[in-house]
Amino acid sequence: MATIKADKVLPLYRDMLRIRGFEGKATKLYEQGVLPGFLHSSVGQEAVPVGVSAHLNKDDYITSNHRGHGHVLAKGMDPVRMFAELYARTTGYNRGRGGSMHIMDFSLGIVGANGIVGAGVPIAAGAGLSFQVRQTQQVAVSYFGDGAVNSGAFHEGMNLAAIWSLPVVFVCENNFYAESVPQAYASRVGIAERAAAYGIPGVMVDGNDLFAVYDAAKTAIERARAGEGPTLLECQTFRWSGHFVGDPGVYRSKEEVEEWKLKDPVPRVRTWLESHGVKAGELDALEAEVVQEMDSAAERGAEGPKPDPSTATQDVYAPEGVAQA
Template sequence: MTTTDLYRTVRLVRRFEERAIEYVRSGEIVGGIHPYLGQEGIAAGVCAALKDTDVITSTHRGHGHVLARGANPARLFAELMGRESGLNKGRGGSMHAADFSLGILGANAIVGAAASIATGAAWGYRRRGRDTVAATFFGDGAMNEGMLLEAFNLAALWRVPVIFVCENNGYATTMPVDSAVAGSITGRAAAFGIPAYTVDGQDPELVLTAAETAVDRARSGDGPTFLECTTYRFDAHHTFEHRARLSYRSTEEINAGRSRDPVEIQGARLSVQQRADVDSEVESLLDAAAGIALGSAHPDPAAALEYLYASPGVLR
């Protein structure tokens, strides 16, 4: 992964999310989204460390992970808009995007749940003789969820090749992390014997370096690693806040958090012309992607139950 490639990813995620917010405002995306603005360096760095045969699981704030893993922006836009051409035919929406062909086992609206899915998937692949590594993303709010701690236990006990990536943006919705987590975040994983490190999540290259070490360790059979990636959420927890105007963060805090922007940090490593070229490329890609999504059909209401169940038949 080159410096330019990392910049392209963080820029793509940033501009995708900014456009998605505009589609929420215009009504093309119904129900709102959880913006990933400010956290792009984590998705870019971790996914860059993975092989094509590896897998990820994501969260309710998952667009960045899905795009960094290689999902088609047109199909992701279409999914958010509830269109038939979406990643999941418009049935999954913002919080459940998946593409098994790319190893994206799904975003998950249940806090902490995706870690247990990733742990199980990695264990299953290893049992079949594959060297697949799973990376699972979750926020600081998941650190108090039993499902996550159970995943830690099994991953450590069975040396499962999984990377636990905590995106610590300082808040679980509106609850400050210091008011919710006893001890330290890395200490939770370390208690299970899992090597745990704190990484500057605003620097994509630092995240990539840490993720490469963790992936190599997992692939060699040495088990899981925990990465606490410190970051800051630039926008709302959910776009509903744009109307509700909650006041749990001061303007001064937000401005301080925005002062370390992963797009600017990575962009500064390119020449002015290189950066301009990538920016233009991304805008053209997203222009085309949005056009495809907006031109796609909505699902037929008569087919509302299709693709939702493992076996066809009448719901009883």
């Protein structure tokens, strides 16, 4: 809140609305049974990727996880091609080979959502290594949940990034449940506290407060860009849906979910905008526009062709000879 300028907030608000709109539309389609596979919704967590991505350039990289629609939208993905991928069409980002859980666009620095919890942490360290060796100003952001922090890959990747001072920011979306297991059960310490074990800054913020995320991410990303090494940023937030769309979430009380809905990150920004002179009518129009954008994106995504069955084993291996040139 302290560092952001008022005219910058409206586009970020729009980004949050677009994530919510995308997730809402995808959930509806999934419940209608028109999307194959499974789906993980990030509704409730929108402030985190928007606050982080506000400081990222196109050539910065992110690793994402199974709940990645927000991360990739905030990094610049086109919802039409995202929906096409969710529909498993050749016009999708991965030509229908990856789906929601593996969505990638290397031209936007999105090296992939990932179906393996924690796997993106060392991969982000490797991207950071790449920037350090080539002496660019790029940074890598690794998004993961509270479940990932108890994996070996998390520990090894954090430590490697720390000892080599790699330009990486580790963003933990602590939504307090690793599928069904509460975070307090799975660990004796807070997540940001773990940074001390690697000798790097650990920062905990209210992940439902766009301005808090924005400020903390700014500091962490600037630090990484300056060659001062990684930061662990814990953003406390909550997913409104179950672990996957269709999960009734029997492990959480109704009261807990309702309490978190009162801390909805989206209206908090709207209130701020209204108090800074943006007209309610303008915000209503923006909200309606985003709903329409996502309806249309889903429609256009569904229009893409299904893959030709004879192409099933394409791209297992790269054609050789390229590197020899």
